[in-house]
Amino acid sequence: MSKPSPLSGFPELLPAQRFVEQSVIDSMRRTFELHGFAPVETRAVETLDQLLRKGETSNEVYVLRRLQTDPDDPSQPGDLGLHFDLTVPFARYVLENAGKLEFPFRRYQIQKVWRGERPQEGRFREFTQADIDVVMKDELPFHFDVEVARVMAEALSVLPLPPMRLRVNNRKLIEGFCLGLAVPEPADVIRLIDKLDRLPEATVGDLLVAEAGLDDAQAQQCLALAAISSIDGSFAERVRSLGVQHELLETGLAELGAVVQGCRVVNNERFEVQASLGLARGLDYYTGTVFEIYMKGFESLKSVGGGGRYDALASDGKTTYPGVGISFGISRTLIPLITRGLLSGSRAVPSAVLVALPDEESRAAADEVAQQLRASGVATEVAASAQKFGKQIRHAERRGIPFVWFFTVADNGAIAGHSVKDIRTGEQLDADPATWRPADADLTPQVIHAPTPAEETS
Amino acid sequence: MSKPSPLSGFPELLPAQRFVEQSVIDSMRRTFELHGFAPVETRAVETLDQLLRKGETSNEVYVLRRLQTDPDDPSQPGDLGLHFDLTVPFARYVLENAGKLEFPFRRYQIQKVWRGERPQEGRFREFTQADIDVVMKDELPFHFDVEVARVMAEALSVLPLPPMRLRVNNRKLIEGFCLGLAVPEPADVIRLIDKLDRLPEATVGDLLVAEAGLDDAQAQQCLALAAISSIDGSFAERVRSLGVQHELLETGLAELGAVVQGCRVVNNERFEVQASLGLARGLDYYTGTVFEIYMKGFESLKSVGGGGRYDALASDGKTTYPGVGISFGISRTLIPLITRGLLSGSRAVPSAVLVALPDEESRAAADEVAQQLRASGVATEVAASAQKFGKQIRHAERRGIPFVWFFTVADNGAIAGHSVKDIRTGEQLDADPATWRPADADLTPQVIHAPTPAEETS
Numbered sequence: 001m002s003k004p005s006p007l008s009g010f011p012e013l014l015p016a017q018r019f020v021e022q023s024v025i026d027s028m029r030r031t032f033e034l035h036g037f038a039p040v041e042t043r044a045v046e047t048l049d050q051l052l053r054k055g056e057t058s059n060e061v062y063v064l065r066r067l068q069t070d071p072d073d074p075s076q077p078g079d080l081g082l083h084f085d086l087t088v089p090f091a092r093y094v095l096e097n098a099g100k101l102e103f104p105f106r107r108y109q110i111q112k113v114w115r116g117e118r119p120q121e122g123r124f125r126e127f128t129q130a131d132i133d134v135v136m137k138d139e140l141p142f143h144f145d146v147e148v149a150r151v152m153a154e155a156l157s158v159l160p161l162p163p164m165r166l167r168v169n170n171r172k173l174i175e176g177f178c179l180g181l182a183v184p185e186p187a188d189v190i191r192l193i194d195k196l197d198r199l200p201e202a203t204v205g206d207l208l209v210a211e212a213g214l215d216d217a218q219a220q221q222c223l224a225l226a227a228i229s230s231i232d233g234s235f236a237e238r239v240r241s242l243g244v245q246h247e248l249l250e251t252g253l254a255e256l257g258a259v260v261q262g263c264r265v266v267n268n269e270r271f272e273v274q275a276s277l278g279l280a281r282g283l284d285y286y287t288g289t290v291f292e293i294y295m296k297g298f299e300s301l302k303s304v305g306g307g308g309r310y311d312a313l314a315s316d317g318k319t320t321y322p323g324v325g326i327s328f329g330i331s332r333t334l335i336p337l338i339t340r341g342l343l344s345g346s347r348a349v350p351s352a353v354l355v356a357l358p359d360e361e362s363r364a365a366a367d368e369v370a371q372q373l374r375a376s377g378v379a380t381e382v383a384a385s386a387q388k389f390g391k392q393i394r395h396a397e398r399r400g401i402p403f404v405w406f407f408t409v410a411d412n413g414a415i416a417g418h419s420v421k422d423i424r425t426g427e428q429l430d431a432d433p434a435t436w437r438p439a440d441a442d443l444t445p446q447v448i449h450a451p452t453p454a455e456e457t458s
Numbered sequence: 459m460s461k462p463s464p465l466s467g468f469p470e471l472l473p474a475q476r477f478v479e480q481s482v483i484d485s486m487r488r489t490f491e492l493h494g495f496a497p498v499e500t501r502a503v504e505t506l507d508q509l510l511r512k513g514e515t516s517n518e519v520y521v522l523r524r525l526q527t528d529p530d531d532p533s534q535p536g537d538l539g540l541h542f543d544l545t546v547p548f549a550r551y552v553l554e555n556a557g558k559l560e561f562p563f564r565r566y567q568i569q570k571v572w573r574g575e576r577p578q579e580g581r582f583r584e585f586t587q588a589d590i591d592v593v594m595k596d597e598l599p600f601h602f603d604v605e606v607a608r609v610m611a612e613a614l615s616v617l618p619l620p621p622m623r624l625r626v627n628n629r630k631l632i633e634g635f636c637l638g639l640a641v642p643e644p645a646d647v648i649r650l651i652d653k654l655d656r657l658p659e660a661t662v663g664d665l666l667v668a669e670a671g672l673d674d675a676q677a678q679q680c681l682a683l684a685a686i687s688s689i690d691g692s693f694a695e696r697v698r699s700l701g702v703q704h705e706l707l708e709t710g711l712a713e714l715g716a717v718v719q720g721c722r723v724v725n726n727e728r729f730e731v732q733a734s735l736g737l738a739r740g741l742d743y744y745t746g747t748v749f750e751i752y753m754k755g756f757e758s759l760k761s762v763g764g765g766g767r768y769d770a771l772a773s774d775g776k777t778t779y780p781g782v783g784i785s786f787g788i789s790r791t792l793i794p795l796i797t798r799g800l801l802s803g804s805r806a807v808p809s810a811v812l813v814a815l816p817d818e819e820s821r822a823a824a825d826e827v828a829q830q831l832r833a834s835g836v837a838t839e840v841a842a843s844a845q846k847f848g849k850q851i852r853h854a855e856r857r858g859i860p861f862v863w864f865f866t867v868a869d870n871g872a873i874a875g876h877s878v879k880d881i882r883t884g885e886q887l888d889a890d891p892a893t894w895r896p897a898d899a900d901l902t903p904q905v906i907h908a909p910t911p912a913e914e915t916s
Contacts, residue, residue: 003774004554007538010503012551014558015496015565022497034832036809036839038473039480043584044570048525060525066574067506067519067539080465081525093470096462096667100472102857104842107473110501116524126501141843143821233745265829316461348560363601371723374492381494384562385599392748434766439854 004065009119010126011335016345016400019445021128021334024159025110028130028328031155032108035147037132040107042089044114048079050092060084060115082114086131091314094321097168098390104144108132110330122301122332129305129332130155133325135313140322142255145289145309146262149273152326153263156293157271160447161333161343163296164304167229167276168259170289171308173252174280177225177239180246181218188212193226194280197302201227226278232264233257235275252288272296282435287311291326295333304329346446347400350379352395352438354419355405357383362409369407369418372433378443380405394421400441405433466582468578469793474803474858477903479586479792482617483568486588486786489613492564493605493816495590498565500547502572506537507511508550518542518573520748537593542591544785549772552593552779562602568788580689580759580790587763587790588613591783593771598780600713603747603767604720607731610763610784611721615729615750618905619801621754625687625715625734628747629766631710632738634682635697638704639676646670651684651739659685660837684736690722691715693733710746717747729854730754745769749784753791784860804904805858808837811878812854813863817842820867827865827876830891838863851881860900863891 006012013021029039049060062082083089086109094101110130117123132151134144141247149168156164171190178186192207199207201223208219221242236253256275264272280292286308293305304330313323337343353373355366363382370380381401383392389406396404403420406428410416420436421428437443464470471479475485476666487497509519520540541547544567552559568588575581590609592602607791614622629648636644650665659681666677679700686696694711714733721731739748744766751763763786771781795801811831813824828838839859841850847864854862861878864886868874878894879886895901 003556004505004508004550007501007503007505010501012501013499014555015498018497018499021499033808034835034837036807036837038807039476040473041471041476041479043465043468043470044572045465045584047462047465050462062522063525064520064522064540066639067521092462096464097472098461102853106807106839110816114502126503136842254593264579349496349564351494377492379494381564382595395560 007125009117009124011124011331013338014348016348016445019345019347019350020160020338020343021330022445023447024161024325024330024334025128025130027160028155028330029110031158032130032132032151035106035151036153037106037108040090040093041111042083042086042093042109042110044082044112045080046083046089046092048081050088051081051084053088060117062114062116079133082116085113086111087133087313087325089355090131090133095189095314095316098316098319098321100177103135104136106132106134106138112302118150118237122304122329122336124331124335127329127331129327129329131307131325131327133313133322133323136325137319137321140309140324142258142288142313145255145324146258148307148324148326149259149289150262150266152291152293152328153266153271153273156328157266157268158208160449161272161295161337162298163270163272165272165274165294165296166263167274167279167292168256168263168278168289169276170256170259171280171286172248172288173239173256173277174225174250175247176246176252177242177244178222180244180249181221183218183222184213189214189222190280191282193222193278194282196226196280200406228275228277230275231260231267231272233260233275235260235277239277255288280307281306285310285312285450289324293326293328298333298336301336304332326405342450344448344450346448347380347402349399349401350445351381351399351401352378352443353380353403353405354399354401355380355382355407356389356392358407359386359387360407361384362407365407365409365415369405369415369433371406373436376435376437378437393421397423400445401437405431419452463508467575467582469789470580471796472806474545474806474903475579477803477805477808478618478801478905479788481587481905482619482788482792483586485616485618486613486788487566487568489616490588490609492881493564493609493612495564495566495609498548498551499569500541500544500551500567502540502570503538504541504547504550506539508546508564509539509542511546518575520572520574525742529837542573543571544569544587545591545771545783548589548591549779553772553774556595556774556777556779558826562592562598564590564592566590579791580762580787580794582789582793582794584759585789585793587785587787589765589785591771591781593779593781595777595779598767598769598782600716600746603713603782604716605747606765606782607740607747608720608724610786611724611729611731613705614786615724615726615758618907619753619795620756621728621730623730623752623754625720625732625737625750625752626709626714626747627734627737628717628719629738629744630706630746631714631735634704634707634710635700635702636680638702638707639679641676641680645666647672647680648738649740651680651736652740654736654738656682665912675902686733686735687719688733689725689730691718691733692719693735697735709898713746739764739766743768743770747782750807751784751786752818756791757796759790759794762790794885800908804906805860807839807857808903809839809857809859810836810901811838811861811863812850812857812859813838813840813865814847815844815867816867817844820865822842823865823867823873827863827873827891831863831894834893834895836895851879858903861896863889 288309290308292303307326309324373380633644746767748766750761765784767782831838
C-alpha cells in the first residue's frame with residue numbers, strides 16, 4: 001500500500017507529543033480524584049433519539065451502521081450514533097444507574113467525542129475533552145457551583161500549558177437586572193448579549209431595541225452591565241452604581257461573588273478567574289452560574305471550555321436531577337499548541353537509559369542490567385544490536401534518551417563493572433544498576449514549552 | 459425521558475468497577491513504559507479500504523456517515539469506519555509517519571475497538587484492548603520475539619486478576635516438522651491443527667488425510683506433535699523423540715525454547731508460560747512465533763489475547779516493516795469477572811476522607827481542612843450538608859469512604875481541634891490535617907477479589 005495521508009479533522013500525535021497529552025490527562029485526573037470526583041467512562045455510542053433530543057446538533061452526528069447488516073439478528077440495536085459531547089451520555093448514565101449511585105454524585109469523564117463539523121483550527125471531528133459535574137436528586141445546593149469552579153481552577157492552574165482564564169457570570173444576575181429594568185423578555189436579552197463577542201456593541205444595542213423591545217435607555221443599561229468585568233469582587237459595586245434593583249439581581253451578585261471568591265484561592269500566574277458580566281452562553285438550559293475558559297494569549301481559538309448550572313440535567317418524569325459542571329477541551333488547547341511548535345515532549349520514548357551492548361553474546365547480561373534499573377523505576381531499553389558504541393550512543397541521542405549504560409564482562413562471563421554516560425554532557429561515571437537513579441527531570445519525558453509568541457496578547 | 463436500558467454488547471461500568479479497569483490500564487502502561495515502549499493513540503476511524511484489506515472481517519465493521527451529509531463540502535472524507543483492532547491502524551500509522559519514527563519502534567496502545575459481532579460472554583461490540591508491538595525496517599532480529607513475550611509476561615504477572623497463561627508456539631517448528639515428514643502442503647496442516655480446540659483429535663486426523671493429503675503415519679506424527687506442551691524447555695526432547703529431522707524444525711525449536719526461557723524469569727503464581735505445540739492460530743500472516751493468552755480457571759472464555767511475528771506488518775512498496783506483537787483483551791477479561799461478582803473496587807469514590815460539617819457556616823473552614831489533606835495526596839470531600847453527624851457518617855459508609863474528619867470551632871471562629879474516625883472500627887483519634895495520612899491500602903480504592911469458583915479448573 002502507498003503512504004497514507006492524514007484525515008482532516010482527525011488529529012494524531014507522534015509519541016513525544018502523546019506524552020504531553022498523557023501528562024495533561026494524568027494531571028487533571030489527579031486533581032479531580034483528590035477532590036473526590038469518581039471516574040466514569042461511557043460507551044462511545046448513544047441511540048439517535050438520545051443524541052437528537054436537542055435538535056440543533058443533528059448535522060454534527062456521525063451515525064453508525066454495520067457494513068453487512070443482518071435483518072434477522074434480533075440483537076442488532078436500533079440506530080446508533082457517536083456521542084458529540086459528554087453531557088448527553090452522562091445524563092443518560094445517571095438515569096440508567098440512578099438506583100446504584102449515591103447523590104451528590106461527583107464524576108469526571110475524560111474521553112473522545114466526535115462531531116461531523118467542518119474542521120478548522122481548534123475544531124476537530126474527533127477530540128478529547130475533560131468534564132466534571134456534580135449531580136443531585138431534586139435539589140442541588142449552590143455551594144457545588146463554587147466547588148466545580150474551584151476544582152477546575154485548581155486542575156487548570158497546574159497544567160503544563162499557557163495560563164488559563166475562567167470567565168464566570170450568572171444568569172440570575174442578568175435576569176434580575178432585566179426585571180429591575182422592567183424589560184419585557186429577559187431571555188431575549190441573554191440571547192443578544194451572547195452576540196457581543198461577534199458583533200459591535202452598537203449593533204447589539206440596535207438589536208436589543210429592535211428584537212427584544214427595549215427602549216434606548218434600557219438597552220444602554222444592558223450594554224453597560226455587559227461591559228463590566230473584574231478579577232475580584234469589585235464588579236458588584238459597579239453593577240450597583242447602575243442603580244438597578246431587584247431581589248434576583250442580588251442573588252445573582254452574591255452567587256457570582258462566591259464563585260469568584262472561591263476560585264481566587266487558586267489564583268496564580270497560570271490561572272485567573274474573571275467575573276465577566278457580558279458572558280451569556282447561548283444554550284437555553286443554564287439556569288444560574290455560567291462558565292467559559294480561555295487560553296491567555298490564544299483568544300483567537302475562542303473558548304476552550306465552558307459549562308454552568310442546569311436545574312434539570314436529567315429527568316425520568318418522577319425525579320429531576322439538577323447539575324453543575326465544566327468541560328475543558330484537551331484537544332482544542334493541545335493540538336494548536338503542538339501544531340505551532342509551542343509544545344512538545346522532551347523525547348520520543350519513555351526510556352531514560354539505553355543499555356549498550358558490547359556483543360550479541362552479552363544480551364542476557366544486558367537484559368539483567370536493564371531489569372535492575374527498571375526495578376527502581378527507571379525506564380530502560382537494551383540496544384537493538386551490538387553496533388559500535390558510537391553508533392549506539394547516536395541511536396540514544398536521536399530518541400532523546402539522556403543516558404547510556406556500559407558494562408564490561410570478565411573472562412569468566414561475569415559482569416566486571418558498570419558506568420553510565422550522560423550523553424548531553426559526555427560525563428561518564430561508575431554506577432551500580434541496583435541503586436543508580438537519574439534526576440527526576442530525566443526520569444520521564446518532560447513537557448517542553450517554546451516561548452509564547454508576544455504578538456498574541458489578551 | 460424514561461429510564462434508558464443498556465445496549466447489548468456495549469458494557470459500561472459503575473464508578474467502583476471503573477477503578478478496577480483504570481488500575482489494570484495504569485499497571486500495564488507502567489510496565490510497558492518501563493521497558494521503553496512509547497505510547498501511541500490512533501484515531502477511532504480508518505478509511506474503509508484500509509479496514510477491508512483483509513476481506514474476511516467486512517461484516518464486523520461499523521461504517522460512519524454524517525446524519526446530514528453536505529455534498530458541497532470538499533473536506534468531507536471518503537467512507538470511514540471504526541477500527542476493529544489496533545493492528546490495522548498501527549500499520550497505517552507506521553507507514554504514514556515512517557519518516558518521523560526511529561526504528562526499532564516499540565509502541566503500546568491501549569484503546570477501544572468496535573466490532574459489529576453478535577454479543578456473547580467476553581465478546582463485545584465495544585471493548586478495550588492493550589497491544590504492544592516492536593516494528594523494524596527491512597529486518598527484525600529474533601530477540602524482539604523474546605522481548606515482547608517477556609514484557610507482556612511481566613505486565614500480566616502484576617495485574618490484579620486471576621493468573622494468566624501465555625501459550626507459545628512457532629510456525630517454523632510446525633512447518634519444519636512437516637517438511638521433515640515430506641508433507642505436501644504445511645500451510646494446510648497449520649490450518650487443520652488450528653481446529654484442535656474445537657474438534658476431536660480423531661476428526662482432525664481424518665481431515666489431515668482427507669484435506670491435506672497426509673498418509674496415516676504422517677497424520678499421527680502431526681497429532682503427536684500437536685499434543686506436546688511443557689512449561690519449560692522439555693518440549694524439545696519430546697519433539698526430537700518423534701524422530702523427524704529438518705533444519706527449519708531446529709530453528710523453530712530454538713526460537714520457541716528462547717521465548718519460553720525468556721518468560722520463565724517472570725514465572726510466578728500469577729503467570730505461567732507454556733510451550734504449546736498444538737497452537738497454530740488461523741491467520742495467514744504469522745511467520746514465526748505465535749502467542750495466545752488464557753485466563754486460568756476461565757478457559758471457557760477462550761483466548762483473551764494473542765499475537766505473533768509477521769514479517770510484513772506494513773509495506774509501502776519500497777520498504778517492508780516486519781513486526782512482532784501481542785494484544786491483551788482488557789474488557790474480555792474484566793467484564794466477565796465483574797459481571798460474575800468476582801472482581802470489584804473497594805469503594806465508589808476516590809475519597810479516603812469525608813470532612814464532617816458541624817454547620818453550614820463552617821463550610822469555608824471545612825474546605826480549608828480538606829485542602830490541607832489533599833496537599834498531602836489524600837483524596838477528600840466535604841459533606842454535602844450539615845446534617846447530624848450520624849447521618850454524615852452513614853453517608854461516608856454508603857460510599858465506602860473509610861475515614862470521617864471532625865473539627866471543632868472556638869468562639870472566635872478559629873478551628874480549636876481535629877480528630878479523625880475510622881468508621882470501620884469506630885476508633886477516633888486526634889490528628890493534624892497537615893501531617894495525617896491513612897495506610898496505603900486506604901489511600902486509594904483497592905481491587906477486591908472474590909474467591910475464584912473451584913468448579914472452573916484449568
